Amino acid sequence: MRLQMLGLCRFSYAGLGGHQQRHETVADRKAVLYDPARLRRRWNWFETVALPGLVSQSDEDFTLVMMACPDLPEPYLSRLRELEAEIPAIRLSLIEPQERYLEACRAAIQPHIDPDAEVVGHFRHDDDDAIALDYIASAKRDFMGARAIWQRSRKLACDYALGVVGKVEPDGVRLTSRFIYLSTAALTVYLPAETPQTAIDFEHWRLATRMPVLTFGQKRMFLRLIHADNDSGEVGAGYGVDDTDTDFAELLGRRFGIDRAALDLVARESHEAG
Numbered sequence: 001m002r003l004q005m006l007g008l009c010r011f012s013y014a015g016l017g018g019h020q021q022r023h024e025t026v027a028d029r030k031a032v033l034y035d036p037a038r039l040r041r042r043w044n045w046f047e048t049v050a051l052p053g054l055v056s057q058s059d060e061d062f063t064l065v066m067m068a069c070p071d072l073p074e075p076y077l078s079r080l081r082e083l084e085a086e087i088p089a090i091r092l093s094l095i096e097p098q099e100r101y102l103e104a105c106r107a108a109i110q111p112h113i114d115p116d117a118e119v120v121g122h123f124r125h126d127d128d129d130a131i132a133l134d135y136i137a138s139a140k141r142d143f144m145g146a147r148a149i150w151q152r153s154r155k156l157a158c159d160y161a162l163g164v165v166g167k168v169e170p171d172g173v174r175l176t177s178r179f180i181y182l183s184t185a186a187l188t189v190y191l192p193a194e195t196p197q198t199a200i201d202f203e204h205w206r207l208a209t210r211m212p213v214l215t216f217g218q219k220r221m222f223l224r225l226i227h228a229d230n231d232s233g234e235v236g237a238g239y240g241v242d243d244t245d246t247d248f249a250e251l252l253g254r255r256f257g258i259d260r261a262a263l264d265l266v267a268r269e270s271h272e273a274g
Contacts, residue, residue: 003143004117004193005062005136008109008200009050009125011080012042014069014097015104026097034073041229043076044266045128049225052257053130055087059137062089064125067108070094105200113193119143119150121188122199129185130223130256135160138221139188146214150190155211160186160221161238164251168227172264175248177220180238182207185222205237220255227270 012033014026032038054064066080072094084092093108113120121139125131132138142158143150150156159182166173182204189199189207207213249260 001119001144001147002114002117003119003121003140003190004114005121005123005139005188006109006112006114007062007064007123007125008105008198009064009066009127011046011066011068011076011127012039012072013067013095013104015095015099015101029097036073038229039073039076041270042127043079044269045225045227048262048266049130049223049258050125050127051083052259053133053135054089054125056133056257057089057136058134059140060089062136063091063112063114064089065091065093065108065112067093067095067105069097102201105198106196109198110196117193119190120193121190123186123188124184124199124204126184126224128225128227128229130258131186132160132219132221132255133257135186135221138216142214142216143188143190149212149214153211154192156190157207157211157213158188158190159207159213159215160217161215162217162220162241163222163224164220164248166223166225166263168225168267168270171268173225173267175243175252177241177243177246178238179217179241180224181205181215182213182237183222183224185224220251223252223256223258227267 014029014033068077068080080092084090091112095104095108098104121143139158146156161181162179163185164175165178166175184204187204189202191197202210252258252260
């Protein structure tokens with residue numbers, strides 16, 4: 001059974017849906033998303049937090065669609081084009097701003113579905129979150145172990161619920177481990193390749209009402225940042241984990257490829273710029 005892992009990452013996409021913060025017009029949304037200081041912060045988070053895990057996956061056979069508008073300001077559009085040229089997993093999809101958010105996301109994703117795939121493991125990836133270096137390999141392995149469950153409804157989700165939450169503060173990032181049910185980070189929705197639906201079509205916090213959900217909590221699989229530029233600052237339902245003996249500098253490097261000193265530096269710079 002051919003399983004394709006296919007992710008979607010929006011980089012300041014200015015369509016009118018898909019955000020908790022509402023805007024009346026595309027121009028209003030672009031005024032916020034394209035603010036030069038904000039774009040600089042978002043790129044710094046993306047480069048420091050998200051990118052290390054994406055370029056160092058233990059299983060490199062996946063696709064991540066970077067979704068942006070054709071008029072994304074420079075130098076960020078050119079930087080996305082450079083990433084597409086340099087990193088085989090990354091595909092840039094430029095979509096004009098649309099009012100129908102789900103249709104816009106489908107337009108970005110559909111051209112990148114592998115015609116030989118039978119099942120697609122869809123995942124979302126925020127530009128300021130991180131996935132563990134073994135996320136793709138784990139998502140493939142755990143699906144193969146649950147094929148009988150998937151066959152019943154032709155839908156299945158794997159929720160890697162143990163992760164790290166980083167709260168951005170003036171002097172750096174305060175890190176805590178947390179078990180979060182059905183966070184968007186490191187959450188995979190497995191669907192038949194021929195269906196037009198993707199992970200975006202399902203409210204992640206209600207997935208269990210739509211399909212079977214397998215929850216794994218043995219190792220930290222995501223890093224989620226909480227900061228002033230978040231669309232939502234909600235952490236999600238769950239509970240804390242004892243971090244008494246956790247060396248977060250070692251953990252971030254080993255699990256996510258992230259440099260703790262670089263992370264704290266970006267946090268301090270974001271506060272100074274803000």
